[in-house]
Amino acid sequence: MSFSACxxxxxxxxxxxxxxxxxxxxxxxxxxxxxGVEFRRQLPNDVTLLHVGLLxxxxxxxxxAGAITIGAAVTYGRILAxxxxxxEEVLLQDAARTIGSPGIMSMGTLGGNLATASPAADGALVLxxxxxxxxxxxxxxxxxIAVGEFIVGYRQTALRADExxxxxxxxxxxxxxxxxxxxxxxxxxxxxxxLVSAAAFLVFDDERRCTRARIALGAVAPTPxxxxxxEAVLEGGHCDPDALDEAANAALAAAAPIDDLRGSASxxxxxxxxxxxxxxxxxxRNASRARRAGA
Amino acid sequence: MTRPLSLEINGRxxxxxxxxxxFLLETLxxxxxxxxxxxxxxxxxxxxxxxxxxxxxRACIVFSLAVAGRSVTTVEGLxxxxxxxxxxxxxxxxxxxxxxxxxxxxxxxxxxxxxxxNPDPSDAEIRDALAGNLCRCTGxxxxxxxxRQAARITRERRRRETPAGRRLAQHETRP
Numbered sequence: 001m002s003f004s005a006c007x008x009x010x011x012x013x014x015x016x017x018x019x020x021x022x023x024x025x026x027x028x029x030x031x032x033x034x035x036g037v038e039f040r041r042q043l044p045n046d047v048t049l050l051h052v053g054l055l056x057x058x059x060x061x062x063x064x065a066g067a068i069t070i071g072a073a074v075t076y077g078r079i080l081a082x083x084x085x086x087x088e089e090v091l092l093q094d095a096a097r098t099i100g101s102p103g104i105m106s107m108g109t110l111g112g113n114l115a116t117a118s119p120a121a122d123g124a125l126v127l128x129x130x131x132x133x134x135x136x137x138x139x140x141x142x143x144x145i146a147v148g149e150f151i152v153g154y155r156q157t158a159l160r161a162d163e164x165x166x167x168x169x170x171x172x173x174x175x176x177x178x179x180x181x182x183x184x185x186x187x188x189x190x191x192x193x194x195l196v197s198a199a200a201f202l203v204f205d206d207e208r209r210c211t212r213a214r215i216a217l218g219a220v221a222p223t224p225x226x227x228x229x230x231e232a233v234l235e236g237g238h239c240d241p242d243a244l245d246e247a248a249n250a251a252l253a254a255a256a257p258i259d260d261l262r263g264s265a266s267x268x269x270x271x272x273x274x275x276x277x278x279x280x281x282x283x284x285r286n287a288s289r290a291r292r293a294g295a
Numbered sequence: 296m297t298r299p300l301s302l303e304i305n306g307r308x309x310x311x312x313x314x315x316x317x318f319l320l321e322t323l324x325x326x327x328x329x330x331x332x333x334x335x336x337x338x339x340x341x342x343x344x345x346x347x348x349x350x351x352x353r354a355c356i357v358f359s360l361a362v363a364g365r366s367v368t369t370v371e372g373l374x375x376x377x378x379x380x381x382x383x384x385x386x387x388x389x390x391x392x393x394x395x396x397x398x399x400x401x402x403x404x405x406x407x408x409x410x411x412x413n414p415d416p417s418d419a420e421i422r423d424a425l426a427g428n429l430c431r432c433t434g435x436x437x438x439x440x441x442x443r444q445a446a447r448i449t450r451e452r453r454r455r456e457t458p459a460g461r462r463l464a465q466h467e468t469r470p
Contacts, residue, residue, distance in 0.1 A: 006314070007315050010361075029361060032361060033338060036318065036353075036356025036358065037337045039316055049315065049358065051358070051360070054361075101341060101426050102408070102424055102426070103352050104338060107352055107353075
């Protein structure tokens with residue numbers, strides 16, 4: 001008879017959690033919507049689960065000067081319950097809404113989405129379009145990492161073995177003419193991983209010139225990626241329909257998709273410009289709405 | 296290496312021993328609550344839906360120890376008595392929204408959670424609430440009909456629970 005030397009540890013404070021993390025290998029459990037599936041498929045031997053999902057330090061949301069700060073263990077359900085006070089918050093909600101069924105949204109966390117680092121991660125994708133930063137904590141201190149540098153490869157992050165994700169900081173920009181959009185293309189609407197997804201965030205000045213464009217692509221590379229070439233087409237211009245078409249096509253330069261069970265690489269490449277164009281249209285519409293609401 | 300786990304299940308405090316990596320579905324079924332079913336075992340199909348503090352969760356991928364001390368409602372806890380069914384149960388039976396029945400407890404619990412905070416949902420809201428529950432038999436039309444009917448029953452029961460509603464009900468039952 002064999003026993004697996006498993007354990008389940010639930011520290012009461014972040015400090016204790018960090019101390020346990022430093023002691024030796026463990027798997028960090030927040031909502032468990034990824035980890036639970038992984039353990040169901042193959043129960044590992046000899047693994048300690050470090051449950052951080054209920055740590056008060058990781059469950060807060062605050063709107064401060066120029067940023068929304070979201071604790072790593074905040075669930076999608078709680079993000080959806082926010083008021084949508086800024087275009088940035090609305091974009092986070094757009095991703096949270098489609099991430100899974102209500103039974104997933106009540107448990108899954110933004111920090112977990114980042115830690116899993118799936119190329120199709122909806123949360124990480126919008127965080128990339130929002131220039132969010134991840135604050136991680138270890139017993140020796142904290143560091144901040146841009147989302148694009150946090151996810152370093154297919155399901156790989158820059159998180160060290162002694163670190164925990166503490167919170168995510170989303171900059172809230174100034175200016176009334178700004179808006180974001182999230183588009184996910186999958187085989188059905190609910191509970192689905194993206195075949196291709198795109199997030200866009202556009203900022204305009206009072207002359208309706210685009211001062212900042214962010215386009216992030218999901219499920220077309222080993223990690224969520226920015227479409228820099230597409231962004232460059234839009235910045236400084238007026239985002240007329242031709243420019244939007246050009247930006248959507250230019251986004252292909254950032255894509256290096258693979259064939260998998262959800263779809264082929266060539267299919268992904270052929271729908272990507274459509275998904276990006278839809279996201280850009282939505283972001284334009286939301287930017288003009290934001291201006292009216294603010295006026 | 297088991298651990299004691301205490302939960303409030305369907306209003307009753309229960310304590311049991313669980314393995315560190317045990318899932319809530321196994322724990323509940325081990326306690327004789329076999330309403331929640333294991334379908335896919337990966338959080339996709341919704342057959343194992345139960346409520347934790349009133350929120351729907353996928354019991355097949357929730358670690359039992361992660362919900363220690365919290366309040367769990369399973370399909371067994373919805374009806375007040377065997378004859379006094381929850382509005383969703385009443386409507387599902389009346390609408391014939393059950394064929395093989397395997398997915399039914401998950402649908403019932405997911406709908407009960409929706410109606411608890413929204414007794415007047417639109418079709419789109421019902422669809423969103425049921426988006427993660429798969430049924431291979433019914434084609435969903437009868438389940439949608441049952442959901443609308445359950446919402447009507449819920450609103451009717453709530454109306455009767457208001458003071459004005461109670462007076463009206465007394466008046467109606469007078470000979």
